[in-house]
Amino acid sequence: MKIPRLAIAMGYIDSGLVSQAIEFKPIPRNKITHLGRYTMAVAACLSIIIGFYTVHSYFKQYAMVKNIYVQENYNNSVDRCEVTAIQGGKLGAANNMHLSISAHNYDWYGSCYYDMETDLIMIGLTENTEAHQKQVLKDEQKQTPAILADTPVQFYTCEYSYQHLEDIYSSLESRDFILKTIGVERYYISITDNRVVVYLTNADCYAAIYAIDKLDNSNGAVIYKSIASQPSSDK
Amino acid sequence: MDDMQIIDLYFDRDEQAIKETDVKYGKLCFCIADNILSNDEDSEECVNDTYFSLWNSIPPTRPNNFVAYICQIVRNLSLKKLSFNLAMKRTPNMIVSFSELEEILPDDHIDPNIGDEGIGKLISDFLSKEKEDSRNVFIRKYYFFDSIRDIAKRYSFTESKVKNMLFHTRNRLRKYLKEEGIEV
Numbered sequence: 001m002k003i004p005r006l007a008i009a010m011g012y013i014d015s016g017l018v019s020q021a022i023e024f025k026p027i028p029r030n031k032i033t034h035l036g037r038y039t040m041a042v043a044a045c046l047s048i049i050i051g052f053y054t055v056h057s058y059f060k061q062y063a064m065v066k067n068i069y070v071q072e073n074y075n076n077s078v079d080r081c082e083v084t085a086i087q088g089g090k091l092g093a094a095n096n097m098h099l100s101i102s103a104h105n106y107d108w109y110g111s112c113y114y115d116m117e118t119d120l121i122m123i124g125l126t127e128n129t130e131a132h133q134k135q136v137l138k139d140e141q142k143q144t145p146a147i148l149a150d151t152p153v154q155f156y157t158c159e160y161s162y163q164h165l166e167d168i169y170s171s172l173e174s175r176d177f178i179l180k181t182i183g184v185e186r187y188y189i190s191i192t193d194n195r196v197v198v199y200l201t202n203a204d205c206y207a208a209i210y211a212i213d214k215l216d217n218s219n220g221a222v223i224y225k226s227i228a229s230q231p232s233s234d235k
Numbered sequence: 236m237d238d239m240q241i242i243d244l245y246f247d248r249d250e251q252a253i254k255e256t257d258v259k260y261g262k263l264c265f266c267i268a269d270n271i272l273s274n275d276e277d278s279e280e281c282v283n284d285t286y287f288s289l290w291n292s293i294p295p296t297r298p299n300n301f302v303a304y305i306c307q308i309v310r311n312l313s314l315k316k317l318s319f320n321l322a323m324k325r326t327p328n329m330i331v332s333f334s335e336l337e338e339i340l341p342d343d344h345i346d347p348n349i350g351d352e353g354i355g356k357l358i359s360d361f362l363s364k365e366k367e368d369s370r371n372v373f374i375r376k377y378y379f380f381d382s383i384r385d386i387a388k389r390y391s392f393t394e395s396k397v398k399n400m401l402f403h404t405r406n407r408l409r410k411y412l413k414e415e416g417i418e419v
Binding site for chain 2: 003
């Protein structure tokens, strides 16, 4: 075994390089003290907590500025009432009529439902003109003449077209996973309210309110309800 | 005591010069010798020979860089001693750095008309263009013959990072030496 020439030649390298290698002290990377690590961990946790509350406060402020309130849904049972067979038939007939009218995709059609209190079929139009009413009646005399003969129809002006409500519903559906993670429980189109109803896991899900309101372009077509359990004092 | 004062002591032929050199650089000298020889007695002998060589060479030589000058002497003496030990079959644990250096350019591929000093100058030119980290790691490994573990500890790198840096620097040096026409 001979000592290679390169090993010997290394002995003739510049003396400045040799002394640099002796004196060179890189910034120590592993010398973060235990206290330093602890402080960094605490600072990181605090940043996350502060960040979370800042975002939460922002969303809460947004909901307050926009006057968005979450209805508590404690009294579901109160809405339930007895339905006679005739009323049941009319409810079904009104639903068929709604399906029939919405199939035309009129951008002025809002809703159609049977009102049990007045025994009328209510048809909501965003542009409640005589021409539109005639158009609906003309269509329905072809499609569902029996219903119209049986139950009087009352037209009224509603705020949102069914197409708009369907658009919001589709937007919610396409973001279902994200919305569920930020507190949305379920959602549906309420024909009687002429709104999209969104149920939240609790009234503090401001991130969900913010996200949905942005989808609705702050139009007010969404009603928020909370499914949070009834307070013990009310039970 | 700074290096200039120690050199002045040599010029005054004051034996205190050797004591001061030993205090300041004794450990470094022993480390270099021991890295090469892997034998405490031989290393100690080399260190003493280094002091003797310093005593004889200063004056007239007045080194600009005293520490590099000492390192060069102790390194050369240690390599001579190793060469002698190898010839006498008194081989210590084999030093892996040699085989790595030989892989860069085997001796029989090196132009015999170029002297060791010439190759040393080319290596200096190459190292001057390298990043500071890579350059110092390379010098610690192939000049001081420090182990990977010691280099990693000294510079607060991981051992795998040191190995990686050495691997790439060796490859670049091989390419550089070939471009410079060292290879026959």
